Amino acid sequence: MSQQENHVMEHLCIALEGRSSLEMTVANSNQMIRELEQNMDSAVEQLEKYKKERDELQLERDDALKLAEEMRKKQEDTLNTLMPLYFSLSEIDQSLKIGEGGYRGFLRHTQVAIKMLDSQSLQGPSEFQQEVNFLIKLRHPNIVNLIGTCPEAFILVYECLPSGSLEDRLSCVDRTPPLSWQTQIRIAAELCAVLIFLHSCKPDSIVHGDLKPGNILLDANYVCKLGDFGIGRAITQNELSSNDTTLCRRTDPKGTFAYIDPEFVATGELTTKSDVYSFGIILLRLLTGRPAVGLPADVQNALTNKNLEDLLDDTAGDWPFVLAEQLACLALRCCETNRRGRPDLASDVWRVLEPMTISCGAPSFTVSPEEHRQIPSYFVCPILQDIMEDPHIAADGYTYELEALRGWLDSGHDTSPMTNVQLPNLIVVPNRALRSAIQEWLQNR
Numbered sequence: 001m002s003q004q005e006n007h008v009m010e011h012l013c014i015a016l017e018g019r020s021s022l023e024m025t026v027a028n029s030n031q032m033i034r035e036l037e038q039n040m041d042s043a044v045e046q047l048e049k050y051k052k053e054r055d056e057l058q059l060e061r062d063d064a065l066k067l068a069e070e071m072r073k074k075q076e077d078t079l080n081t082l083m084p085l086y087f088s089l090s091e092i093d094q095s096l097k098i099g100e101g102g103y104r105g106f107l108r109h110t111q112v113a114i115k116m117l118d119s120q121s122l123q124g125p126s127e128f129q130q131e132v133n134f135l136i137k138l139r140h141p142n143i144v145n146l147i148g149t150c151p152e153a154f155i156l157v158y159e160c161l162p163s164g165s166l167e168d169r170l171s172c173v174d175r176t177p178p179l180s181w182q183t184q185i186r187i188a189a190e191l192c193a194v195l196i197f198l199h200s201c202k203p204d205s206i207v208h209g210d211l212k213p214g215n216i217l218l219d220a221n222y223v224c225k226l227g228d229f230g231i232g233r234a235i236t237q238n239e240l241s242s243n244d245t246t247l248c249r250r251t252d253p254k255g256t257f258a259y260i261d262p263e264f265v266a267t268g269e270l271t272t273k274s275d276v277y278s279f280g281i282i283l284l285r286l287l288t289g290r291p292a293v294g295l296p297a298d299v300q301n302a303l304t305n306k307n308l309e310d311l312l313d314d315t316a317g318d319w320p321f322v323l324a325e326q327l328a329c330l331a332l333r334c335c336e337t338n339r340r341g342r343p344d345l346a347s348d349v350w351r352v353l354e355p356m357t358i359s360c361g362a363p364s365f366t367v368s369p370e371e372h373r374q375i376p377s378y379f380v381c382p383i384l385q386d387i388m389e390d391p392h393i394a395a396d397g398y399t400y401e402l403e404a405l406r407g408w409l410d411s412g413h414d415t416s417p418m419t420n421v422q423l424p425n426l427i428v429v430p431n432r433a434l435r436s437a438i439q440e441w442l443q444n445r
Helices: 001-081 084-091 123-136 165-170 181-199 260-265 272-288 295-304 321-334 345-359 402-412 430-445
Strands: 102-107 110-116 146-150 155-159 205-207 214-220 224-226 231-236 391-393 399-401
Touching: 123 146, 155 321, 165 214, 165 272, 181 205, 181 214, 181 224, 181 272, 181 345, 181 391, 205 272, 231 295, 260 272, 272 295, 272 321, 272 345, 295 321, 321 345, 391 402, 391 430
Parallel strands: none
Antiparallel strands: 102 110, 110 155, 146 155, 205 231, 214 224, 391 399
């Protein structure tokens, strides 16, 4: 009997231990259930928050698309309301003439440049429409702004750029002072940046096709603006050159003698490297101040004979020889007869020009009395196209409004807003000197 009791007690103890273990397991399970319920409630709350944010972003996107469409329609309306300008040109004062077929005028109290095209010339109706199509779509601080057009009369209306063309400045037209070598290097860098922008356009690259100093205009601060896209071409992704995998556009060669790509003349294949050739000739002209014809050979001979300093443009100031030699070698690479030997603007040329612009020192932010009547272009954010309040320098060397730059980077971009080239880093630095200049200008305005 005692043994049986012990046996029963033993089973009872085991049962009690099992019960305790089960109770503990149940308690733990209940605790886990409560925690999971709490986590689920939190997740549901977070999901609702994300849904709300998504809905708000979709509304913002829809508003932005609507605004963009309204702006596009407004621009189209503007481009169709300029015909009365044509009738006033017959009585215009010839002293207001600028260049071939160009005049200064006023539109809604704003000074503009009015360009009249001859429908019977090489730059006829197709080139007129081509330029309009490009300039309506392209927006860049170094591309001239098209304000309006009158197709019936072949009239284009641009922003007025008071310093004329780079050709005018290199020739010191109207006894204007020569450009300093520092300004010339900055112009070269700006021209390189806008060409990188054009060549990296999506879905089709854009080749200017007639790059020369006469088509590079300068504002009051000598910031360059590329114009005259009449013979420019869009290069699609499905047309390759005959002897390699380079994207090209087959067309009848057009351009300006001494600046036109010789391989384009020989093959009829227009590529982005055609612009690189013309860019190289312009670099040599900036260095020497000499005419373009035969210039590459002259500079090559000077380098070979170690007398490059004899060719340098002494009116631009004392060129640092090492810098001038580096620039000359870069320009000659751009002028290679075979396009395969020409450097890439983004990966090669820009990496040379960017440090040069920095070595030239920061631009002077002193504003002359004449400039008080207009907004200096370097006060304007390239993204917002408005005066900056908190200017910051990005890793591409350009200055932007901080809010716009943050918006660009936070939206997933890791490329320069100006050149579309990948940024080496995402660090931004305050441009305090420019901010002080802007504040002083606003106070004295």
